[in-house]
Amino acid sequence: MGKVLIKNISQLVTYDSKIKDMRVFDHVELLIESDTVIEIGRALFCEDCLVVDAGHRLVTPGFVDPHTHPVFYSTREDEFEMRVLGISYMEIARRGGGILNSAKKLQMADYNDLKERVKKRLLNFLRFGVTTVEAKSGYGLDTDAEIKSLRMLKELNSELDIEIKPTFLGAHEYPLEFRNNHAGYIGKILKEMLPVVAKEGLAEYCDVFCEEGVFSLDESRTILQAAKELGLGLRIHAGEFKSIGGAKLAAELGARSADHLVYVTDDEIEAMRKRGVVAVLLPATTFFLGSDRYAPAKKMMEMGVEVALSTDFNPGSSFTQSMQFVITLACIKMGMGILEALQAATYNSAKSLGIEDRLGSIEKGKQADFIIWKIDNYQSIPYYLADNSVWKVFKNGKLVCENSF
Numbered sequence: 001m002g003k004v005l006i007k008n009i010s011q012l013v014t015y016d017s018k019i020k021d022m023r024v025f026d027h028v029e030l031l032i033e034s035d036t037v038i039e040i041g042r043a044l045f046c047e048d049c050l051v052v053d054a055g056h057r058l059v060t061p062g063f064v065d066p067h068t069h070p071v072f073y074s075t076r077e078d079e080f081e082m083r084v085l086g087i088s089y090m091e092i093a094r095r096g097g098g099i100l101n102s103a104k105k106l107q108m109a110d111y112n113d114l115k116e117r118v119k120k121r122l123l124n125f126l127r128f129g130v131t132t133v134e135a136k137s138g139y140g141l142d143t144d145a146e147i148k149s150l151r152m153l154k155e156l157n158s159e160l161d162i163e164i165k166p167t168f169l170g171a172h173e174y175p176l177e178f179r180n181n182h183a184g185y186i187g188k189i190l191k192e193m194l195p196v197v198a199k200e201g202l203a204e205y206c207d208v209f210c211e212e213g214v215f216s217l218d219e220s221r222t223i224l225q226a227a228k229e230l231g232l233g234l235r236i237h238a239g240e241f242k243s244i245g246g247a248k249l250a251a252e253l254g255a256r257s258a259d260h261l262v263y264v265t266d267d268e269i270e271a272m273r274k275r276g277v278v279a280v281l282l283p284a285t286t287f288f289l290g291s292d293r294y295a296p297a298k299k300m301m302e303m304g305v306e307v308a309l310s311t312d313f314n315p316g317s318s319f320t321q322s323m324q325f326v327i328t329l330a331c332i333k334m335g336m337g338i339l340e341a342l343q344a345a346t347y348n349s350a351k352s353l354g355i356e357d358r359l360g361s362i363e364k365g366k367q368a369d370f371i372i373w374k375i376d377n378y379q380s381i382p383y384y385l386a387d388n389s390v391w392k393v394f395k396n397g398k399l400v401c402e403n404s405f
Contacts, residue, residue: 003038004368004397005049006030010376012040012059013339015347015361022339024378030059032368035396039364052392052399054372058380060342061362062131062369062393063323064349067235067259067280069169069314070121071149072139073105073114076315089289089317090213090241098316099173103141106149115152121313121321122162126401128322129390131369132350132359133162134310136207138169143192146170150202161400165353167235168193168203171215171223186219190226198230204353205256209237210246217245224253233354239263240285251275257308257352261295262286266303273304278352281344282312283329284320297334308348309341324389328382338379368397374405 012025031039031046079092079101092098106114125133135153140146150166157164170193171186178185197203206227210220224234234255238246240262247268250258258272259280272279281295297307309326312318320326323345330341350360358367372392375381380389393401 002033003046003049004032004052005044005046006032006052006054006059006372008056009054009059010056011378012362013342013378014061014363015343017361017363022343030362030370032397035368035398037362037364037366037368040362052372057376057391058373058378059362060371060373060378061346061360062371062395063129063345064132064353064355064360065125065130065310065313065323066134066257066308066349066352067136067282067310067312068133069136069138069312070133071106071114071118071135071137071152072102072315073109073117074102074315075319076101079316080319083290093173096176099139100141100176102139102315103145103173103175106139107142107145111148111152115156118152119156119160122156122160122164125321126162126393126395127390127403128324128388129371129393130321130323131162131393131395131400132165132353132355134165134167134205134353136167136169136172137203138172138207141170141173141175143188143196146193147196147202150197151200154202161395161398163395165205165355166203167205167207168197168227168232169207169209170194171208171220173209173214182219186222189223194227194230194232198232204233205235206232207235207237210244210249211237211240212242212244217249220246221249221253224249224255228253235259235280239268243268247272247277250277256354259310260285261300262291262293264296264300269300269303269305272300276306278306278308278348280308280310280349280352281330281334282310282318283333284326285312285318286333287329288318288320294329294333297330297336301336301340306348306351307336307340307344308352309344310349322386322388324381324384325386328385331382338382342378342381368394370394374403
């Protein structure tokens with residue numbers, strides 16, 4: 001690919017590593033060569049360039065969504081109705097719904113049928129401006145289904161334009177047959193699942209749902225420590241429904257992120273700050289579950305913890321792929337400024353995945369992943385509530401998705 005010049009940009013908004021803050025460039029042009037940003041400036045000269053007219057609209061980095069669960073077979077709208085009628089998420093899980101419901105259906109699914117469904121979901125992320133997505137297993141809950149899920153993600157990463165960062169989440173829930181034999185299921189994770197994941201390079205990270213009624217603090221530590229010894233990076237579901245110390249465990253083990261954190265103590269926040277653990281917050285999950293308690297984003301930021309944002313796209317507790325909606329919720333429900341939320345959904349999200357050196361911002365020498373919007377200013381991103389304002393999406397300097405007006 002040769003050079004591409006993006007002209008007639010009303011605003012270019014991005015994190016700037018030199019000043020360690022967000023910057024708003026007015027009326028600039030963007031020059032790309034191959035898959036790399038070459039220059040941001042005015043009246044840039046480029047001979048034999050492909051010229052793309054932004055039409056006096058906004059340009060931002062592509063979204064990095066650092067916490068998603070796209071590998072499932074079917075949706076769970078029946079459970080949504082149950083919650084609307086007053087049955088809690090945890091009660092539905094105790095009745096055999098929730099994660100166990102999804103696991104049963106995935107285990108029975110035809111591979112090609114499942115892959116086509118997952119493929120459509122991943123391509124749909126591009127429509128919402130997500131150019132890089134962390135994708136978890138976790139709806140398999142047995143060795144064959146978990147490995148199948150991760151192999152599928154590896155195949156799709158090589159076939160699709162969106163970049164997939166895979167995470168092993170075998171410790172998402174205890175299968176029914178192991179409800180009273182936790183050691184037995186943990187043994188399967190340690191002896192059967194993790195060795196294959198590591199040997200075949202199927203995941204970059206290992207995650208655990210550390211929560212009361214799911215994986216205890218000690219159980220989570222056992223699994224994450226074993227994954228770390230096999231060379232996997234660590235992530236952890238922590239404090240979604242109650243704080244049992246998961247965020248502090250993330251700090252103890254040097255995890256890249258602790259996710260959810262609706263319930264988190266000041267001591268846990270301080271431990272995360274000291275170890276550089278990124279807080280991945282999921283306000284759409286709180287919204288979708290009908291709760292009024294959101295993660296304390298402002299407190300974490302004031303205490304020095306870097307905050308990222310994610311959709312938590314999954315069939316049970318957050319059926320959305322819109323990072324724009326997540327930004328709206330972050331501003332309204334968590335008190336974040338618009339530029340803070342945009343940084344959280346781009347640069348900080350990339351940092352939570354350890355890829356901020358090449359992704360998450362539009363800067364010279366970095367990968368050219370960016371969005372041209374239908375709007376002309378960054379304030380409009382959360383303002384256009386529940387709308388998709390993304391126009392053109394570029395990955396590696398190439399147009400990979402275009403939405404109609």
